Amino acid sequence: MSHFCIGDDIGYIIADRDGGIWTSYGDEGIYGDHPETSAGLARWDTDGIHTWSPQGRLPVWPLGGSAGATEDAVAWLAWYSHKGAFLSRVDPATGDISSYRNPLKDTDGIAVRGTRMLLTHRFHNLPGVKLSRAELVDEAWVITAQEKLRLPGPVVMRCAQGRDGILWLRAGDTWIRIEV
Numbered sequence: 001m002s003h004f005c006i007g008d009d010i011g012y013i014i015a016d017r018d019g020g021i022w023t024s025y026g027d028e029g030i031y032g033d034h035p036e037t038s039a040g041l042a043r044w045d046t047d048g049i050h051t052w053s054p055q056g057r058l059p060v061w062p063l064g065g066s067a068g069a070t071e072d073a074v075a076w077l078a079w080y081s082h083k084g085a086f087l088s089r090v091d092p093a094t095g096d097i098s099s100y101r102n103p104l105k106d107t108d109g110i111a112v113r114g115t116r117m118l119l120t121h122r123f124h125n126l127p128g129v130k131l132s133r134a135e136l137v138d139e140a141w142v143i144t145a146q147e148k149l150r151l152p153g154p155v156v157m158r159c160a161q162g163r164d165g166i167l168w169l170r171a172g173d174t175w176i177r178i179e180v
Helices: none
Strands: 010-015 022-023 041-044 048-051 064-072 074-081 084-090 097-101 109-113 116-124 126-137 140-150 160-163 167-171 174-179
Touching: 022 048, 022 074, 064 174, 074 109, 084 126, 109 167, 109 174, 116 160
Parallel strands: 064 109, 064 160, 109 160
Antiparallel strands: 010 022, 022 041, 022 064, 041 048, 064 074, 074 084, 084 097, 109 116, 116 126, 126 140, 160 167, 167 174
């Protein structure tokens, strides 16, 4: 297949090691006409076949996604709802989901390695982000350190990509690598 449709109003898109395409949707995707995007979060294979959705296994219904990352074979999805912000770990092999409260409001980038996580919050069109480090303690993510990073260029939407414990930030024409 040379092309396929994965919905409308995509908040972010990431790929896992097996070629799975993870997407999150905003309100047009969730409440629009595409039946596979109404759950707010989805996984697709490279042929455009819908292979995963939360199917009611999240603490509340998502209103939109804010960031995503992969760690080995699993995906981490940051999303928000009318009851706050959440982080969900999804194992595509089993479909198992673990969800946690997100400790950082307005997260727009994440990277995870084991029980440690990086989270970012950008300053729109300014050369900086708030970088938070967190650890999983007693089934809750707890922020352990925060700093403001000055970057070589302005930060725009979808500027952060997380993969295997490394957060890639795009600032202007430069990519910055930060390890968990």
